[in-house]
Amino acid sequence: MSDRLRGDGVAGAARPAKERIGKPGRAGLGAVRREFAPWADPAATPLIRFEGVCKRFGDAVAIDNLDLSVYRGEFFCLLGPSGCGKSTLMRMLAGFEQPDAGRILLDGVDQAEIPPHNRPVNMMFQSYALFPHMSVAQNIAFGLRQLSLSKADIQARVDEMLTMVQLTPLARRKPHQLSGGQRQRVALARALARRPQVLLLDEPLGALDKKLREETQFELMDIQEELGATFLVVTHDQEEAMVMADRIAVMNQGRIAQLDTPGRIYEEPVSRYVADFIGDVNLLEGAAVGREDGLWRIACPATGGELLVASDAVLTVGQQVVVAVRPEKIRIDRARPTDVANVIPGEVWDIGYLGDWTTYVLKLAGGETLKTSRANVSRHVVEPVTWEETVFASFAPDAAVMLTG
């Protein structure tokens, strides 16, 4: 487990230099969980390809001319709010929905004419869909029984699966005699028993409570790595996607808003929608004033001054932009700091104490609010920042992201 959490920015290797402004060496965005990036290799052929896929339900467009490639062995997350089309995409891959236009290729084979029961994918349903009239072992054996396997082979595979999900003692139980977490594992074992090329997971952790969800995330990652299978996960929970995925496709209204590694999705969102959907963000509207030393000078009415933002964006002077800054990238001080380019005075309006973090909402001169947060690294704070105090929020030019979309 610890191996996967370690990492020192290997993904940065394939990225152009522009993303490493003022930082020599191997700077990466976010934490990197493993060295695995077939998408960066032009010679790699994807396992799953969606080509110009469209799907309509009546007048509503569920999927809008979508292209997507997922590589063998990848842990891929489709992330988006409900109704963004992510489930439809997964159901089309499983064969429960047919695309209105476009092709879905799996290992180079067009899936259009292949019914669900003949596709080399298996799905773990959001409701788990365990067969209530069958025991745990029978549920796991169900998919194997549809193959021409001997009884002994089926039994061996069922035992193997039960061991993997640590449910051997409960093999004879019926689903209604299991806890939520146990059911989730039966569903996982049942879907993996046929050794699918692709495992589809529809909100796999949605029904679990927070503690169990965190544990299960790592379990899923371990199982995926152990089996070397390709996992395609649909989720609306960004934390889940960030922790587990090699790559995330953020979806919005049937389109992919951004497709990238978790680190880059978070640190380098390409649009206001993505910045806003993933994590907390302050969006400051402004207009380009001029360029100096690779930095854009942005006039920002909300802060009552100008901001310096590191960006390679090609802007015309006067162009409207949005400066996105994550709350944890903003420092607050009682005295005006002199070592940082962007300093914004504000009054403490709200304080949210979360234990590990404290969030401060500042009221700026123009009436807008600015959210900042800081890790509570020590238990005792002398003279903590308090309500209605005037403080100075500050952030470096490369802590902010310039958004034009």
Add this chain to the structure above:
Amino acid sequence: MKGLRRAASPLILGLGLFFLYAPIVLLVLWSFNDSRLVTVWGGFSLRWYAALFSNAALMEAAWVSIRIALVSAALATILGTMAALTLTRHGRFAGRTAFTGMAYAPLVMPEVMIGLALLLLFVGLGVDRGFWTVVIAHTTVTMCFATVIIRARLADFDVSLEEAAMDLGATPVRAFFLVTAPLIAPSMAAAFLLAFTMSMDDLVIASFVSGPGATTLPMRIYSQVRLGVTPEINAASSVLIALVVVGLGCAFLLMRRRKPASA
């Protein structure tokens, strides 16, 4: 006022139940009457039951009824299941409203009309009336009840169970028999029992579409009553009532049985 209402309501309930069930209770009581006269109590006896079971004509009619009921109930259950699946699983299709209407029409259509319509159909087609025409008629009527019962169960059936079965490699037909059918079996059994009892006690439709050699028990009883009520008929009716009560009771229990907690 409130007190009066409180006192009156059990009375009203009692009167209602009395009107509904007193005749049936009386009929059952009289079937144990030792006297040959139907309205004079002559002591407890099972002699009319003995006479009933040695009455070849009645026994034959009972056997015909049971066979018709078994076959038509089986057909009604199969067709009802298919209709219910179509209505719950296939969303909108051309003619769906018409199909729903036709499947449910016998629920509200007067039996006399159904009987007459089917009679005209069979005559028009030149079909010899007998055992099978009654089976067809009873299937037509009871199928809609079967559809209603099974559809109610399918409506709260998690479709992803079927999808999971197919996802795991089962063809749609196998998915139905391995997953759907076992889970809706109680409602199918309830539908069967309801169809069976409805077929057993139908007089009107059977009298229209039956033919020589296919006289059902209710038809036989009715024709004997026209010659005068004998205690033997009371006994036959009591047996029929018992059968219907048991059948409906089982159907009720099966329908009420909570669906297995779905995972």
